Amino acid sequence: xxxxxxxxxxxxxxxxxxxxxxxxxxxxxxxxxxxxxxxxxxxxxxxxxxxxxxxxxxxxxxxxxxxxxxxxxxxxxxxxxxxxxxxxxxxxxxxxxxxxxxxxxxxxxxxxxxxxxxxxxxxxxxxxxxxxxxxxxxxxxxxxxxxxxxxxxxxxxxxxxxxxxxxxxxxxxxxxxxxxxxxxxxxxxxxxxxxxxxxxxxxxxxxxxxxxxxxxxxxxxxxxxxxxxxxxxxxxxxxxxxxxxxxxxxxxxxxxxxxxxxxxxxxxxxxxxxxx
Amino acid sequence: xxxxxxxxxxxxxxxxxxxxxxxxxxxxxxxxxxxxxxxxxxxxxxxxxxxxxxxxxxxxxxxxxxxxxxxxxxxxxxxxxxxxxxxxxxxxxxxxxxxxxxxxxxxxxxxxxxxxxxxxxxxxxxxxxxxxxxxxxxxxxxxxxxxxxxxxxxxxxxxxxxxxxxxxxxxxxxxxxxxxxxxxxxxxxxxxxxxxxxxxxxxxxxxxxxxxxxxxxxxxxxxxxxxxxxxxxxxxxxxxxxxxxxxxxxxxxxxxxxxxxxxxxxxxxxxxxxxxxxxxxxxxxxxxxxxxxxxxxxxxxxxxxxxxxxxxxxxxxxxxxxxxxxxxxxxxxxxxxxxxxxxxxxxxxxxxxxxxxxxxxxxxxxxxxxxxx
Numbered sequence: 002x003x004x005x006x007x008x009x010x011x012x013x014x015x016x017x018x019x020x021x022x023x024x025x026x027x028x029x030x031x032x033x034x035x036x037x038x039x040x041x042x043x044x045x046x047x048x049x050x051x052x053x054x055x056x057x058x059x060x061x062x063x064x065x066x067x068x069x070x071x072x073x074x075x076x077x078x079x080x081x082x083x084x085x086x087x088x089x090x091x092x093x094x095x096x097x098x099x100x101x102x103x104x105x106x107x108x109x110x111x112x113x114x115x116x117x118x119x120x121x122x123x124x125x126x127x128x129x130x131x132x133x134x135x136x137x138x139x140x141x142x143x144x145x146x147x148x149x150x151x152x153x154x155x156x157x158x159x160x161x162x163x164x165x166x167x168x169x170x171x172x173x174x175x176x177x178x179x180x181x182x183x184x185x186x187x188x189x190x191x192x193x194x195x196x197x198x199x200x201x202x203x204x205x206x207x208x209x210x211x212x213x214x215x216x217x218x219x220x221x222x223x224x225x226x227x228x229x230x231x232x233x234x235x236x237x238x239x240x241x242x243x244x245x246x247x248x249x250x251x252x253x254x255x256x257x258x259x260x261x262x263x264x265x266x267x268x269x270x271x272x273x274x275x276x277x
Numbered sequence: 278x279x280x281x282x283x284x285x286x287x288x289x290x291x292x293x294x295x296x297x298x299x300x301x302x303x304x305x306x307x308x309x310x311x312x313x314x315x316x317x318x319x320x321x322x323x324x325x326x327x328x329x330x331x332x333x334x335x336x337x338x339x340x341x342x343x344x345x346x347x348x349x350x351x352x353x354x355x356x357x358x359x360x361x362x363x364x365x366x367x368x369x370x371x372x373x374x375x376x377x378x379x380x381x382x383x384x385x386x387x388x389x390x391x392x393x394x395x396x397x398x399x400x401x402x403x404x405x406x407x408x409x410x411x412x413x414x415x416x417x418x419x420x421x422x423x424x425x426x427x428x429x430x431x432x433x434x435x436x437x438x439x440x441x442x443x444x445x446x447x448x449x450x451x452x453x454x455x456x457x458x459x460x461x462x463x464x465x466x467x468x469x470x471x472x473x474x475x476x477x478x479x480x481x482x483x484x485x486x487x488x489x490x491x492x493x494x495x496x497x498x499x500x501x502x503x504x505x506x507x508x509x510x511x512x513x514x515x516x517x518x519x520x521x522x523x524x525x526x527x528x529x530x531x532x533x534x535x536x537x538x539x540x541x542x543x544x545x546x547x548x549x550x551x552x553x554x555x556x557x558x559x560x561x562x563x564x565x566x567x568x569x570x571x572x573x574x575x576x577x578x579x580x581x582x583x584x585x586x587x588x589x590x591x592x593x594x595x596x597x598x599x600x601x602x603x604x605x606x607x608x609x610x611x612x613x614x615x616x617x618x619x620x621x622x623x624x625x626x627x628x629x630x631x632x633x634x635x636x637x638x639x640x641x642x643x644x645x646x647x648x649x650x
Contacts, residue, residue, distance in 0.1 A: 017444075017445055018413065018414070018445075019412055019413025019414035019526065020412075020413065020414035020549065049411065049527045049528060050411045050412045050527065050556045050559070050560075052551065052552055055551070055552045055555070056551075103528060103559065103560075103562075103563055106528075107528055133527065134413055134445075135444045135445070135495070135525070136444060136495045157612070158611075158612035158615045158616050159450065159615055159616045159618075160418070160447040160450050160451070160615055163447070163450055164445040164447070167445065167494065167495060168445075168495075171494075171495055195616070221550055221551075224550075224551050
């Protein structure tokens with residue numbers, strides 16, 4: 002019975018610009034949390050053109066549409082039994098992909114998304130959500146539900162910065178607790194003439210919570226192979242930055258020399274320890 | 278909104294009657310009257326008319342309409358005839374006329390006819406082009422801004438841009454504009470507007486290029502309702518020869534409405550080495566219901582390197598459908614221009630980017646030849 006009261010952490014990746022790395026980072030966040038032994042599900046709410054299943058090379062996975070249908074039939078349906086599982090090197094996490102058909106995506110309601118996330122967080126320690134870059138009814142619902150919103154930005158060119166500013170202000174206007182929103186900068190050393198400090202001071206009014214290095218090659222290779230960066234051996238800077246971000250979220254100290262090949266896997270995650 | 282009316286009428290009796298009707302109506306002012314079309318063409322400009330009543334009961338009427346639209350690009354031309362000429366009417370409209378009135382007419386008939394032409398327009402020769410992308414970051418806004426400028430300069434015709442990317446509209450930024458009114462106000466007021474008054478909601482970039490900017494704040498998204506948005510597109514047809522619409526990415530009521538109202542929809546994506554071509558094909562499938570899909574839906578791919586005809590053909594072959602245009606990878610040029618509030622077309626001289634945009638402008642306007650800046 003007590004299981005019913007458990008509510009896993011929901012981390013949503015949001016941005017006001019496309020192609021800022023939401024999908025890649027949410028995949029790695031899910032994989033890294035799973036590597037640490039948590040029960041994790043990654044749900045793709047970029048409904049029309051979501052890339053989670055593509056980037057993991059898990060085309061044909063169970064979709065959020067399938068999950069919504071099951072819950073419509075039975076609101077207690079254990080979605081963990083339905084979700085596809087991404088496994089690599091003994092690390093696994095659940096995946097709910099974006100709908101197969103565009104019509105399923107177009108008619109998907111925010112209520113359905115809310116039911117799915119609330120059901121998922123009853124089982125999983127962490128629910129990771131990928132979104133589209135807009136303030137839609139669906140996204141606002143997901144943002145409300147979230148424990149943490151990772152607002153991802155890139156310092157690219159002026160229109161992107163303007164939209165990051167508008168997005169940040171809009172998020173502020175939703176009156177979330179200040180530490181619910183984490184500003185994360187991706188591709189920090191990409192070719193740009195704009196100063197990051199200037200963006201922080203003049204545009205966002207606060208500094209970035211975390212900064213991820215630019216490593217187009219590693220990111221692209223991860224997409225081509227379908228293997229999350231944090232589950233591979235080569236420890237490049239981007240991978241380290243991603244692990245550090247997860248460490249910040251889990252209040253763990255990230256250790257450079259963490260034994261990578263043997264994941265420190267706790268059986269069932271900390272919820273089961275607490276309540277067993 | 279004041280109509281400044283110029284009358285061209287060979288029949289002296291009709292001319293006097295029409296002048297009296299105009300003078301009796303509040304909101305209408307008689308700018309000038311001519312019995313000879315050639316005199317009106319030569320001298321009419323000094324009166325700055327925004328509405329011209331043109332007698333078309335003559336043999337060379339079609340070419341006359343064309344001459345007047347060219348000479349008075351900012352004015353609406355309404356043809357007047359003694360009887361309805363169904364066959365010729367569409368010729369007149371194609372030549373640029375806004376409407377057709379039967380002579381003689383009373384003040385009330387005239388007023389309601391002008392209002393109805395103003396609101397719905399008649400079918401016109403304008404081209405509405407919508408730029409659609411499955412996901413964001415397609416290079417859409419950059420292309421629309423540069424293409425609008427290229428069309429305006431090569432054709433000399435009226436070009437309008439509507440920024441309907443309701444959340445994060447960048448068109449104002451690209452053109453370095455500080456709009457007094459946006460699409461939100463235009464859509465709100467559309468039922469009270471005529472084409473002539475709608476023009477004032479657009480910001481002038483160049484004498485023949487105007488931009489209707491998007492919302493300033495994403496929370497305003499709910500204020501643009503679709504029937505009014507459709508009315509806005511329809512009315513814009515009578516203001517501009519080319520209307521370019523930038524829509525939000527993905528399928529949403531706004532992007533679907535704009536595509537349905539358009540003569541041509543450009544389906545766009547940017548090459549980034551991941552799954553963008555799959556998304557492109559998946560989005561294209563949604564348009565399969567259009568019987569004339571090959572004419573109405575054209576594919577544009579950006580950041581293509583090398584940007585050659587061979588590469589365009591290769592992409593067409595791989596995709597299994599024709600790629601209309603490819604735009605080169607000129608990230609530095611494009612971002613420097615945007616950072617400086619300038620249009621990429623105007624930066625970097627005869628860049629590969631401006632050549633590719635110019636070619637696309639040529640294919641849209643057919644006759645006009647593009648010369649790089």
